[in-house]
Amino acid sequence: PGKLKAKVISTAKSIKQLGQNDPRRITHSLKVGLALTLVSLLYYARPIYDGFGESGMWAVLTVVVVFEFTVGGTLSKTLNRGFATFLAGALGLGADYFASLFGKDGEPIVLGILVFLLAAAATFSRFFPRIKARYDYGVMIFILTFSLVAVSGYRVNELVVLAHQRLSTIIMGGATCMLISIFVCPVWAGEDLHKAVSSNLEKLATYLEGFGGVYFQSSENDGNGIGKSYPQGYKSILNSKSSEESLANFARWEPGHGRFRLRHPWKHYLKIGALARQCAYQIEAINGCIVSDDHIQAADEFKGKIEGSCTRMSAECGKALKALATSMKTMTDPYSSANSHVENSKAAMKDLKFALKAATLENADLAAILPAATVGSILVEIVKCVEKISEAVQ
Amino acid sequence: PGKLKAKVISTAKSIKQLGQNDPRRITHSLKVGLALTLVSLLYYARPIYDGFGESGMWAVLTVVVVFEFTVGGTLSKTLNRGFATFLAGALGLGADYFASLFGKDGEPIVLGILVFLLAAAATFSRFFPRIKARYDYGVMIFILTFSLVAVSGYRVNELVVLAHQRLSTIIMGGATCMLISIFVCPVWAGEDLHKAVSSNLEKLATYLEGFGGVYFQSSENDGNGIGKSYPQGYKSILNSKSSEESLANFARWEPGHGRFRLRHPWKHYLKIGALARQCAYQIEAINGCIVSDDHIQAADEFKGKIEGSCTRMSAECGKALKALATSMKTMTDPYSSANSHVENSKAAMKDLKFALKAATLENADLAAILPAATVGSILVEIVKCVEKISEAVQ
Numbered sequence: 171p172g173k174l175k176a177k178v179i180s181t182a183k184s185i186k187q188l189g190q191n192d193p194r195r196i197t198h199s200l201k202v203g204l205a206l207t208l209v210s211l212l213y214y215a216r217p218i219y220d221g222f223g224e225s226g227m228w229a230v231l232t233v234v235v236v237f238e239f240t241v242g243g244t245l246s247k248t249l250n251r252g253f254a255t256f257l258a259g260a261l262g263l264g265a266d267y268f269a270s271l272f273g274k275d276g277e278p279i280v281l282g283i284l285v286f287l288l289a290a291a292a293t294f295s296r297f298f299p300r301i302k303a304r305y306d307y308g309v310m311i312f313i314l315t316f317s318l319v320a321v322s323g324y325r326v327n328e329l330v331v332l333a334h335q336r337l338s339t340i341i342m343g344g345a346t347c348m349l350i351s352i353f354v355c356p357v358w359a360g361e362d363l364h365k366a367v368s369s370n371l372e373k374l375a376t377y378l379e380g381f382g383g384v385y386f387q388s389s390e391n392d393g394n395g396i397g398k399s400y401p402q403g404y405k406s407i408l409n410s411k412s413s414e415e416s417l418a419n420f421a422r423w424e425p426g427h428g429r430f431r432l433r434h435p436w437k438h439y440l441k442i443g444a445l446a447r448q449c450a451y452q453i454e455a456i457n458g459c460i461v462s463d464d465h466i467q468a469a470d471e472f473k474g475k476i477e478g479s480c481t482r483m484s485a486e487c488g489k490a491l492k493a494l495a496t497s498m499k500t501m502t503d504p505y506s507s508a509n510s511h512v513e514n515s516k517a518a519m520k521d522l523k524f525a526l527k528a529a530t531l532e533n534a535d536l537a538a539i540l541p542a543a544t545v546g547s548i549l550v551e552i553v554k555c556v557e558k559i560s561e562a563v564q
Numbered sequence: 565p566g567k568l569k570a571k572v573i574s575t576a577k578s579i580k581q582l583g584q585n586d587p588r589r590i591t592h593s594l595k596v597g598l599a600l601t602l603v604s605l606l607y608y609a610r611p612i613y614d615g616f617g618e619s620g621m622w623a624v625l626t627v628v629v630v631f632e633f634t635v636g637g638t639l640s641k642t643l644n645r646g647f648a649t650f651l652a653g654a655l656g657l658g659a660d661y662f663a664s665l666f667g668k669d670g671e672p673i674v675l676g677i678l679v680f681l682l683a684a685a686a687t688f689s690r691f692f693p694r695i696k697a698r699y700d701y702g703v704m705i706f707i708l709t710f711s712l713v714a715v716s717g718y719r720v721n722e723l724v725v726l727a728h729q730r731l732s733t734i735i736m737g738g739a740t741c742m743l744i745s746i747f748v749c750p751v752w753a754g755e756d757l758h759k760a761v762s763s764n765l766e767k768l769a770t771y772l773e774g775f776g777g778v779y780f781q782s783s784e785n786d787g788n789g790i791g792k793s794y795p796q797g798y799k800s801i802l803n804s805k806s807s808e809e810s811l812a813n814f815a816r817w818e819p820g821h822g823r824f825r826l827r828h829p830w831k832h833y834l835k836i837g838a839l840a841r842q843c844a845y846q847i848e849a850i851n852g853c854i855v856s857d858d859h860i861q862a863a864d865e866f867k868g869k870i871e872g873s874c875t876r877m878s879a880e881c882g883k884a885l886k887a888l889a890t891s892m893k894t895m896t897d898p899y900s901s902a903n904s905h906v907e908n909s910k911a912a913m914k915d916l917k918f919a920l921k922a923a924t925l926e927n928a929d930l931a932a933i934l935p936a937a938t939v940g941s942i943l944v945e946i947v948k949c950v951e952k953i954s955e956a957v958q
C-alpha cells in the first residue's frame with residue numbers, strides 16, 4: 171500500500187507539472203470537453219432537430235477527430251475534412267451511377283475496381299512530401315468517404331439526402347470546433363512559432379554570454395565539470411526542426427491575429443530556425459571541447475592571451491542574439507542595436523587573429539594550446555553564423 | 565498548352581521518382597486498395613451477412629484509418645482502436661445506465677457532465693509524452709466511442725446488440741488490415757529502424773574515409789569549393805531523431821520477424837542513433853571549417869606535418885564505422901574488426917599529439933595554422949565518439 175501511495179503521489183505530481191509547464195493544456199482540455207458536450211447534447215436531443223437523424227453521429231465524430239491544440243491545426247483539419255467529404259461524396263455518387271449502367275451483375279465488379287484504383291492512387295499520393303504535410307488528413311477522408319458512398323448500396327436519390335445530412339452535420343461539428351478554438355483562449359500556431367524561434371535565439375544568447383567567463387575562469391579554479399553544470403538549454407534546439415515545420419504548416423491556415431497579418435512570411439521563420447540550428451551545432455562542438463578533460467592541460471598562459479578577445483566575441487554574439495530576439499518579440503527593426511554588437515564581435519575576431527599572431531610559442535607546445543585554440547576557431551564560425559542570423563531577421 | 569504539357573511531364577517524373585526511390589510505396593498503395601476493396605465488397609454484399617447491418621460501414625472506416633505503411637504502425641493502431649472501442653463502449657453503457665437513474669429530466673444533464681469530464685481528462689492525458697507516443701490514437705477513439713455510446717439515446721439492451729455489431733465489424737476490418745500488412749510484402753518498422761541506423765553509420769563512414777584525402781590535397785590544387793562538392797550525405801542524420809523514435813515505437817508492437825526476436829532491444833538503436841547524431845554534429849563543425857575560405861590561408865607546411873596522422877585518424881574512424889555498420893547488417897559480433905580500427909585511430913591520435921609537439925612554429929604564425937589545427941582537434945572528438953559508438957554496438 172505504501173508503494174501504491176507513492177506511485178499515486180508521483181503521478182499526481184507529474185500531472186500537476188504538466189499543467190504548470192503550459193497552462194494552455196488545461197484550457198485546451200476544457201475546450202474539447204465543451205465542444206464535445208455541446209455537439210453531443212445536440213445529437214442527444216435529435217428528436218427536436220429531426221432533420222439530422224442518425225447522421226448527428228458525424229458531428230460528434232468530427233469534433234473528436236478535428237479539434238487540435240492550435241487554431242491552425244483545427245482549421246486545417248476541418249477544412250481538409252469538409253472539402254474532402256464534399257469532393258469524395260460527389261465522386262462517389264458519380265461512381266455509383268456509372269456502375270449501375272453495367273447491370274446487377276457488373277455493378278459490384280465495376281465498383282470494386284473503382285474503389286481499388288482510387289484507394290491505391292490516393293494512398294500513393296500521400297507519399298508526396300507536400301501533400302503529406304498539408305493534405306494528409308484530407309486524402310484519408312477522401313478515400314473513406316468515397317468508398318462509403320460508392321458501396322453503400324443505396325439508390326442515388328436516397329444518397330443525396332444522406333450526403334446532405336452528413337455534410338451538414340460535419341459542417342456543424344466543424345464550425346463548433348473552429349468557433350471555440352478561435353474565440354475561447356485561442357492558441358495560435360503562428361504565435362507559437364514566433365515565440366519558439368525567438369526563444370531559441372535567446373537560448374543561444376544565454377549560452378554565449380556566459381560562455382567566456384565560465385570557460386576561461388574554470389581552469390583557474392579546478393577546471394573540471396563546468397561543461398556539465400553549464401546551462402544546456404541550447405540542446406533542445408538541435409532537434410527543433412520537425413516541430414518548427416509543423417507549426418509553420420499550421421500557421422499558414424490561420425487568419426490574421428494579433429500582430430500577424432494573414433500572409434505573414436512563416437517560411438522565413440524556418441530559415442531563421444535553420445540558422446539557429448546551425449549555430450547550435452557549433453556550440454555542441456564547443457561543448458564537446460569543454461566537457462572533455464583536455465582543457466585542463468591547456469596552457470594557462472596561452473589561454474590568458476586569447477581570453478579577452480574570445481570572451482568578447484562570445485559575449486557580443488550573445489548580446490547581438492539577445493537584441494535580435496527582443497526585436498523579434500517586439501517586432502521592431504533590430505538594425506541599430508544588433509548590428510553594433512555584430513560589428514563588435516567581428517572586431518573581437520580580428521583582435522583574436524592579432525593575439526594569435528603575437529603569441530610567441532617558444533615554450534608552449536602546440537598540443538597543449540590546441541583545445542583553447544579550437545574553441546577560438548569555432549567561435550569565429552559562430553560569429554559568422556550570428557551575422558547570417560542577423561541578416562535573416564532584418 | 566506547352567506549359568501544361570511540361571507540367572504534366574514533370575509531375576509524371578516526380579511520381580516515377582517517388583516510386584523508384586522506394587518501390588515499397590507502390591506495394592503499400594496496392595495493399596491498401598486490396599484491403600479496402602475486400603472490406604467494401606463485404607459491406608456491399610451485406611444482405612448476405614445481414615447480421616452486420618449498417619455497422620458494416622465501421623469495417624470500411626477501420627481499414628482506411630488503421631492501415632499504415634509499416635506492420636508495427638498498423639498493429640499499434642488496430643490494437644489501440646480495438647481495445648479503446650471495447651473499453652469505452654463498456655464505460656459508455658455504464659454511464660448510460662447511471663444517467664438513467666436520474667429520471668427523464670436529470671439524464672441529459674448527468675450525461676453532459678460525464679461526457680465533459682471524460683473528454684477533458686482524456687484530452688489532457690494526451691499531453692503525457694509516453695501516452696502521446698504510444699496510445700494517442702487509442703485515447704482519441706476512446707473519447708469518440710464513449711460519447712457516441714453515452715448520448716446515443718438507445719436503450720441499454722439495444723445498445724448491447726449495436727455494440728456487438730460494431731465491435732465485430734471493427735475486428736473484421738482490423739483483422740483484414742493486420743493479415744494483409746503482415747503477409748503481403750510486409751514492411752517491418754523494426755527492420756527499417758535497423759537499416760536506418762546502420763546506414764547512418766555508413767554515411768558517417770563514407771564522409772570520414774574520404775575526408776583526409778580531400779581536405780589535405782585540396783589546398784595543393786586550388787583549395788576552394790571542396791566543401792560544397794564533397795558528399796553531404798551525413799546531413800540527413802542531423803534531423804533523424806523523430807523518425808527513428810517513431811520507428812522504434814512501432815517496432816515495439818511487431819511480432820518476431822526475420823532475424824529479430826519479439827523483444828528485440830529497440831531502445832538500444834535509439835542510443836546508437838543518438839551517438840551517430842553526436843558524431844554528425846562534430847562533422848558539421850568540421851564541414852564549417854572546410855567551407856569557409858580560411859583553410860586557403862592555412863600554412864601548407866603545418867598541414868603537411870599533421871596530414872599523415874589526421875588522414876589516418878579519419879580513415880580509421882571511417883573503417884571502424886563501416887565495420888560496425890556491416891556487422892550490424894549481418895548481425896555478427898563486430899569485436900575483432902571494428903576494435904582494431906578504433907585502436908588504430910587512437911594510435912593515430914597519439915601520433916597527432918607528437919606531431920603537434922614536434923612542430924616548431926618559429927616562422928609560421930598561429931592564426932594561419934589554426935583552421936587546420938581545429939580540424940585535427942575535432943577529429944580527436946570524433947575518435948572518442950566513434951569509440952563510444954563501437955562500445956554501444958557491441
